Amino acid sequence: MKYVIIGGDAAGMSAAMQIVRNVEEAEVTTLEAGGIYSYAQCGLPYIVGGEVEHTDKLIARDVETFREKYGIDARVFHHVEAVDTKKQIVSGQNLETGQPFELPYDKLLIASGGSPVLPDVPGRTLKGVHTLKTIPDIEAIDADLDDVHDVTIIGGGYIGLELAENLIETGRNVRIIDRNDRIAKMFDPDMTPLIHEEAGKHGVELCLGESVEALEGVQRIQAVQTTGSWYDTDLVIAATGIRPNTDFLENAGVQLRHNGAVQVDAWMRTNVDHVYAAGDCAVQYHRIKERDDYVPLGTHANKQGRAAGKNMAGIPKQFQGIVGTSILRFFDLTLAKTGLNEAEAESMSFPFDTVMHQTVDKAGYFEGKKPLTLKLVYRTDTEEVIGGQVIGESGAAKRIDVLAVTLFHRMTLDDYEDLDLSYAPPYNGVWDPIQQTVRRAT
Numbered sequence: 529m530k531y532v533i534i535g536g537d538a539a540g541m542s543a544a545m546q547i548v549r550n551v552e553e554a555e556v557t558t559l560e561a562g563g564i565y566s567y568a569q570c571g572l573p574y575i576v577g578g579e580v581e582h583t584d585k586l587i588a589r590d591v592e593t594f595r596e597k598y599g600i601d602a603r604v605f606h607h608v609e610a611v612d613t614k615k616q617i618v619s620g621q622n623l624e625t626g627q628p629f630e631l632p633y634d635k636l637l638i639a640s641g642g643s644p645v646l647p648d649v650p651g652r653t654l655k656g657v658h659t660l661k662t663i664p665d666i667e668a669i670d671a672d673l674d675d676v677h678d679v680t681i682i683g684g685g686y687i688g689l690e691l692a693e694n695l696i697e698t699g700r701n702v703r704i705i706d707r708n709d710r711i712a713k714m715f716d717p718d719m720t721p722l723i724h725e726e727a728g729k730h731g732v733e734l735c736l737g738e739s740v741e742a743l744e745g746v747q748r749i750q751a752v753q754t755t756g757s758w759y760d761t762d763l764v765i766a767a768t769g770i771r772p773n774t775d776f777l778e779n780a781g782v783q784l785r786h787n788g789a790v791q792v793d794a795w796m797r798t799n800v801d802h803v804y805a806a807g808d809c810a811v812q813y814h815r816i817k818e819r820d821d822y823v824p825l826g827t828h829a830n831k832q833g834r835a836a837g838k839n840m841a842g843i844p845k846q847f848q849g850i851v852g853t854s855i856l857r858f859f860d861l862t863l864a865k866t867g868l869n870e871a872e873a874e875s876m877s878f879p880f881d882t883v884m885h886q887t888v889d890k891a892g893y894f895e896g897k898k899p900l901t902l903k904l905v906y907r908t909d910t911e912e913v914i915g916g917q918v919i920g921e922s923g924a925a926k927r928i929d930v931l932a933v934t935l936f937h938r939m940t941l942d943d944y945e946d947l948d949l950s951y952a953p954p955y956n957g958v959w960d961p962i963q964q965t966v967r968r969a970t
């Protein structure tokens with residue numbers, strides 16, 4: 529059986545490993561447009577700040593390991609340009625030799641991820657204008673930082689915030705420009721002051737409610753023109769989201785969503801026989817929204833890839849879906865979210881309410897306690913908790929994962945009161961902060 533996988537990172541190689549482990553004499557070929565396999569993109573921002581010493585540390589398994597230890601025909605610089613799903617042939621170009629290639633498949637996995645979107649403004653090709661997605665990207669940013677004093681980040685989402693923190697650590701001026709009136713807008717507006725305060729405390733300049741209109745400079749970036757102002761700068765990093773890499777499927781008959789993500793079912797099958805998809809190039813089923821969504825995260829890519837690999841190997845495995853959980857360190861704070869925020873809840877048809885609670889991470893009498901802010905979103909018809917946000921210096925990670933599990937299993941406010949959560953004074957009060965918050969809603 530010939531297996532072909534497009535994409536050599538999280539989703540693609542999770543699938544490849546399931547196939548080689550479960551199918552005797554599987555012929556697995558992986559086609560990767562870049563030169564590096566299986567690396568942790570999530571660690572890239574920490575290269576700049578020095579918390580991760582070297583990009584080598586981010587590589588989980590190198591291409592030689594896949595070839596020699598697992599017998600995978602792992603090809604580098606093989607760019608796929610088309611898929612003929614009738615003849616079951618993948619074609620493209622070897623970027624090193626310039627030669628075209630064609631490869632037949634019995635089963636195909638599309639795991640081509642996504643690419644950063646650079647705002648479509650004049651000056652985007654100037655030197656010193658970057659995006660961040662790959663190891664070569666962070667190496668280019670790092671190499672370009674030498675004489676840089678002032679960095680502008682476009683976009684105040686997760687990657688923008690992580691970059692801001694890491695660049696501040698290097699002593700540079702850092703500004704975030706965002707067209708919204710707040711950064712981290714996955715959190716509700718009433719949680720925003722905590723995040724803005726933290727940015728201010730650490731010297732990140734926030735330029736909000738402004739859209740970038742042009743990047744200015746002669747050869748190299750010198751300034752950013754926005755709808756509201758003009759900022760002199762030495763380097764720009766655009767962190768304005770990603771778009772699925774699915775252009776090569778244009779004539780393949782594979783169903784795509786409006787944003788280009790591949791439509792898959794719970795078994796990671798597309799609408800075309802023998803063709804699967806997983807990771808940032810595909811949709812994810814959202815358990816609370818009860819519909820497909822697009823939430824491109826490594827945690828989903830690994831699980832979807834593993835499920836795809838099992839199904840391709842003939843072992844039925846459903847991807848159970850997501851609830852929309854994420855976490856991020858922003859200087860001294862942990863910002864964590866699961867489920868729906870208020871804006872997302874408003875887009876649904878059910879009635880809901882929210883409860884917010886400011887508490888501490890330890891027993892109230894305990895030395896060294898730190899503020900912890902929680903917010904829950906719950907349905908008023910069924911009392912099901914459908915969203916949670918937690919921000920604090922300590923204890924947020926524990927709470928968000930408890931919430932994520934309860935959301936996954938669709939528990940109600942009443943169920944929370946009975947949860948047997950751990951308790952000792954250095955970690956919480958006798959009623960855990962989650963239960964304290966729930967009790968304010970009931």
Ligand SMILES: Cc1cc2nc3c(=O)[nH]c(=O)nc-3n(C[C@H](O)[C@H](O)[C@H](O)COP(=O)(O)OP(=O)(O)OC[C@H]3O[C@@H](n4cnc5c(N)ncnc54)[C@H](O)[C@@H]3O)c2cc1C
Nearest residue numbers: 535537538539561569570608640641807808825826827829
């Ligand atoms: C800076 C940064 C920080 C992040 N932090 C987090 C985090 O903290 N937590 C989290 O859950 N997620 C995080 N993510 C997201 C996470 O890294 C991605 O969701 C994950 O890498 C997606 O894996 P994937 O295999 O689907 O796609 P990718 O990792 O994008 O891999 C797809 C591969 O396909 C290749 N490819 C594309 N098109 C073709 C083609 N036509 N032919 C051949 N090969 C092709 C690409 O070169 C690429 O190597 C972060 C991402 C970035 C960039």
